[in-house]
Amino acid sequence: MNNDTNNSVELIGIYGSDETHALSAWTSTSRALGPKKRARIDKLLNMLASEGHHTPFEKSMLHFLVKSDIATHIHLLKHRIGVSTNGESARYKEFKIDKYYVPIDWPEEEKEEYEEFIRNAFEKYHSVLSRLEEKGFSRKRAKESARFYLPYGIQIICDVSFNWRSFAHFQNLRNDPHAQLEVQRIAKEMLKLVEDQNNFPLTIQDMRSCNMIP
Numbered sequence: 001m002n003n004d005t006n007n008s009v010e011l012i013g014i015y016g017s018d019e020t021h022a023l024s025a026w027t028s029t030s031r032a033l034g035p036k037k038r039a040r041i042d043k044l045l046n047m048l049a050s051e052g053h054h055t056p057f058e059k060s061m062l063h064f065l066v067k068s069d070i071a072t073h074i075h076l077l078k079h080r081i082g083v084s085t086n087g088e089s090a091r092y093k094e095f096k097i098d099k100y101y102v103p104i105d106w107p108e109e110e111k112e113e114y115e116e117f118i119r120n121a122f123e124k125y126h127s128v129l130s131r132l133e134e135k136g137f138s139r140k141r142a143k144e145s146a147r148f149y150l151p152y153g154i155q156i157i158c159d160v161s162f163n164w165r166s167f168a169h170f171q172n173l174r175n176d177p178h179a180q181l182e183v184q185r186i187a188k189e190m191l192k193l194v195e196d197q198n199n200f201p202l203t204i205q206d207m208r209s210c211n212m213i214p
Contacts, residue, residue: 005102007068007155009186011193016060018202021045021164024056046206057165057203058082064190066158068182069101073158075174075183082166087158090147094129098122099155105181118151125149164203167194171213 022041023031025048048056066076076085088095100118102111125146132142162170167190173179175187191213195204207213 005100006104007072007101007182007186008066009189009193010065011062011190011197012065013063013161014061014194014197014199016164017199018045020060021048021056021203024059025053042202042206045202046209049206049210049212054165054168057168058163060164060200061161062164062167062190062194063159063161064193066160066186067099067155068158068186069155070152071180072182072186073156075180076158076160079162079166079170082163083160083170085158085160088156090150091144094143094146095125095150095154100151100153101155101182102153103182114153118153121149121151164200168207168212172211175214 018041019033019038022044023033025044026033026037048054066072068076073087076083098119100115100122102115106114128149129142129146132146133139137145171187171191174183175191176184179187194200204213
């Protein structure tokens with residue numbers, strides 16, 4: 001069974017910077033970038049964010065690897081424009097490592113009851129695969145139908161990328177007190193990881209001042 005029941009996120013790639021956003025905006029005039037023009041990047045990004053000229057923010061990419069429960073995975077899937085997502089599929093593989101999420105805010109007795117339920121569900125999932133094959137089902141059909149035993153609390157690995165405009169939209173919706181706790185925590189960690197890389201300090205500062213991100 002899985003010993004780490006926390007959801008997690010890893011930043012696995014970045015393309016772009018504050019300068020990428022500025023140069024995209026300046027393509028309409030001149031992309032030549034000297035010291036004086038570079039000093040105006042902050043002012044430009046603030047204008048773009050505050051006045052709704054957001055297409056330059058689409059020119060950079062943020063790439064994450066997320067381990068999460070199904071509910072959080074569905075929240076990610078709802079963001080489609082400027083977002084690319086691929087995830088583990090129990091249709092094509094047997095889940096040999098029993099990954100599952102335990103709600104961090106539940107009382108201990110509820111966590112114990114839930115973990116007993118999920119262990120039983122995984123046992124049934126693994127055993128029905130063998131039984132179905134013994135009864136003549138193809139391996140493919142056994143895998144894709146055995147997943148009906150898998151509970152909502154399983155964790156899957158998801159590869160997700162955003163352009164910065166879409167990332168800001170995701171942050172505005174999911175890094176919010178009204179969002180489900182689990183996706184809030186993923187969104188907060190994503191933003192922290194990006195801030196720590198320091199490729200986009202002005203973009204973050206100016207989007208934050210315009211309430212585009214928390």
